[in-house]
Amino acid sequence: MRCSLLRSSLAESQRWMQQLRGKGLFATKPYNEGEIILEEVPLVSCQFAWNAAYRYLACEYCMRPLETPEQNVRRLAGKPDIVLPHPDCVNSNLEQPSHVKNVMYCFVLLQMHYPPETTSIMLLVRILAFIQQSSDPNSAVARIKQFCHRTVNEDAELVHKLLGEQFTNQLNTLRELTANVINGEHIQEFLTPEGFCTLMALVGTNGQGVGTSPLAMWVNAVLSIAMSDDERTQLDLFIDKLYQYVEEESGTFLNTEGSGLYELQSACNHSCAPNAEVSFPYGNHRLQLKAVKQIMPGEEIYISYLDECSLQRSRHSRQKELAQNYLFVCWCALLSQAAHRLLTSAEASDEEIDQDD
Ligand SMILES: C[S@@+](CC[C@H](N)C(=O)[O-])C[C@H]1O[C@@H](n2cnc3c(N)ncnc32)[C@H](O)[C@@H]1O
Known part of the structure; x- marks a missing residue:
């Protein structure tokens, strides 16, 4: 009886929270960790104005970078002589003649x-x-x-x-x-x-942040090539060195960045402990939503609206960012308070029941 009391209170609080959250995206089949849930292109997207200021050239339509990984790393590392191995992966970014740089009109x-x-x-x-x-x-x-x-x-x-x-x-x-x-x-x-x-x-x-990088695409492509352990070790060392040069010369701003409006992904609600994450594996604005935990049919799919850095911050800072940008009080905090209240009232009823006994 005590269990069913707690269960019905929790179900009510979940219904109440779902009302606050509005619509959400729910799994209709199981997903394993790492499995792709969906891919989509945005209704509209746009790159940040500062990309141009930092010489990040990207297609005005799909945000695909307009330089090869080699040109990209030479610029970011300030080393015009760097040569990237595996030319097939190096040149893959040049094969989009239809992607153009437009002049944005300014306000x-x-x-x-x-x-x-x-x-x-x-x-x-x-x-x-x-x-x-x-x-x-x-x-x-x-x-x-x-x-x-x-x-x-x-x-x-x-x-x-x-x-x-x-x-x-x-x-x-x-x-x-x-x-x-x-x-x-x-x-x-x-x-x-x-x-x-x-x-x-x-x-x-x-608006969902979009990030594209020719260097990251090259790294992903070369890491998927079959090679001996020795070759792999050499490649890992080479990649580490590249990123070290880049960090020394350009700091951490490595991606072409922008924002897009996605019909399906925008139905995902936020959780500070999400079960899915967004990435841009094609080096353009095509978004991929992947499970980061096992998700069962009927479960809600959550992403984090906060970047990794903000997720590490205190509950107060997270709540402030979510309230100012997304107009809600983080339910994770509410949930723990509500659960705490429920638990306390359940404990209270336990005591009452015990006394009655
Ligand atoms: C991108 S929309 C997500 C879909 C939204 N639930 C809807 O009905 O269209 C973002 C909005 O969803 C709501 N939301 C998202 N995550 C939430 C959460 N964890 N708790 C409460 N509201 C949330 C907030 O109103 C937020 O502004």
């Missing part, structure tokens, strides 16, 4: 004191362009509206960090500038003050 935004990276604004403009250019704009709008897009969390009294009252003027200027760049019947609703905030919140809460 006066760069002069404004407003927190979002230009990428968030470009992503927002690309969403509008996606709707405008669609052969069926109404269904394009419906697809965009499937992404969660609330601007406030009334339960937890949170406002998205990009939408605070202190930014009213900046948001208005940005909205007017955007309407000058792109306008039309089907996107009117997103160019009103409320609609624009909704789109900003949508980009803020659903």
